[in-house]
Amino acid sequence: MTTATAPARGFTNAEFRARTQKAQLLMAKAGLAGILLMGEHDVRYFTGFHTLFWQSPTRPWFVFVPAQGKPIAVIPQIGADMMARTWIDDIRCWSAPAPQDDGISLLADLLAPLARTNERIGVMKGHETHLRMPLADWERLLAALPGLEVADATGLVQGLRMVKSPAEIEKLRHICGIGSATFAGLPDLISEGMPLEEAFRAFRCAAIAGGADDVPYLVGAADQGGYADVISPPSRRPLHKGDILMLDTGCTWDGYFCDFDRNWAIGPPDDTARRAYDVLWRATQAGIEAAKPGNTCRDLFLAMSEVIAEMDGSGGDIGRLGHGLGMQLTEQPSHAAFDRTEITENMVLTIEPSLSYGDGLMMVHEENIVVGAQKARLLTTRAPEVLPVVT
Numbered sequence: 001m002t003t004a005t006a007p008a009r010g011f012t013n014a015e016f017r018a019r020t021q022k023a024q025l026l027m028a029k030a031g032l033a034g035i036l037l038m039g040e041h042d043v044r045y046f047t048g049f050h051t052l053f054w055q056s057p058t059r060p061w062f063v064f065v066p067a068q069g070k071p072i073a074v075i076p077q078i079g080a081d082m083m084a085r086t087w088i089d090d091i092r093c094w095s096a097p098a099p100q101d102d103g104i105s106l107l108a109d110l111l112a113p114l115a116r117t118n119e120r121i122g123v124m125k126g127h128e129t130h131l132r133m134p135l136a137d138w139e140r141l142l143a144a145l146p147g148l149e150v151a152d153a154t155g156l157v158q159g160l161r162m163v164k165s166p167a168e169i170e171k172l173r174h175i176c177g178i179g180s181a182t183f184a185g186l187p188d189l190i191s192e193g194m195p196l197e198e199a200f201r202a203f204r205c206a207a208i209a210g211g212a213d214d215v216p217y218l219v220g221a222a223d224q225g226g227y228a229d230v231i232s233p234p235s236r237r238p239l240h241k242g243d244i245l246m247l248d249t250g251c252t253w254d255g256y257f258c259d260f261d262r263n264w265a266i267g268p269p270d271d272t273a274r275r276a277y278d279v280l281w282r283a284t285q286a287g288i289e290a291a292k293p294g295n296t297c298r299d300l301f302l303a304m305s306e307v308i309a310e311m312d313g314s315g316g317d318i319g320r321l322g323h324g325l326g327m328q329l330t331e332q333p334s335h336a337a338f339d340r341t342e343i344t345e346n347m348v349l350t351i352e353p354s355l356s357y358g359d360g361l362m363m364v365h366e367e368n369i370v371v372g373a374q375k376a377r378l379l380t381t382r383a384p385e386v387l388p389v390v391t
Helices: 013-030 040-047 077-084 104-116 135-143 154-162 166-188 196-209 271-290 297-308
Strands: 034-037 062-066 072-076 091-094 120-123 149-152 214-224 243-253 260-266 331-334 348-351 354-357 361-364 367-371 376-378
Touching (some): 013 040, 034 040, 034 104, 077 091, 104 135, 154 331, 166 196, 166 243, 166 348, 166 367, 196 243, 260 361, 271 348, 271 354, 271 361, 271 367, 271 376
Parallel strands (some): 072 091, 120 149
Antiparallel strands (some): 062 072, 243 260, 367 376
């Protein structure tokens, strides 16, 4: 049973039309005749094409957003029926896999008129992007299109995706509610002596039973007084009295992620763990309060770091204290000293301070928020102010 009435799945055609028109306005300012997209989430953002088939690396998928009109799909035949159920009309297919010509001829034919007039197109070249096609095929494509200039469209596309529509925010609110309810019920499902991997399994089952489509991301740790590693898969180690248990989850609903964690003490915690939790709770609050239009990601980082410094001057040495959230578990921007991205209304962000303490121990705290016109609002149910204890 879900925690609340679920929003509608998918999006209206008007949503995709608005996204495309916003991109085209920015493309005109940048002098781009189009943008060639190859990554799962960028393709889905402009088309609504949502499938687990991206897990297979065998086939490339291409979508071209022209300066005017609807996007054009150049995709393997196996996806034609599903793409036809989106708002896309122009769908060009080939029988794939075809290693000798995996859509390259079709793509070259589409772009040839632009190459003949020496136009510029955008491709995702920057941070958190990758070329989802063989490098040899990319080189063949460019060789077939002399005169075509390829520019970096990373900032344009990521900038659009950073700011969520009301419909996207409702999906994120829904999955954050499911994740919050699952965390709230977990103490009733775990106990001292339970192997850590069984605690993970209990969370996954409860989240799916609570309405999540999937739990593709679940990491955590448990050890005496704290933990030293927050990205490993679980072991068979039993939970012991004196452990601090942390689970960090990315549950999904209709292709949108939550991403937050919770900490518990197994039996009464020691004073150091209690203090670490208190500092992180207050650092999180500082980050939430700093997340308002006009501030930058650097401002959020500094606000959290000031509180963390009460106990740890390194800030946990993770590199950033939160990030964007949406169709991906982590998106741009980053709450880091180097990131001066301006916070704007309807950004969905994680607030994720961490600190180091004791003999190589660490603790992490994370919440999900949406930025409002004046201040941020929680999408997750706020963690208890005092480190909760599993008895």
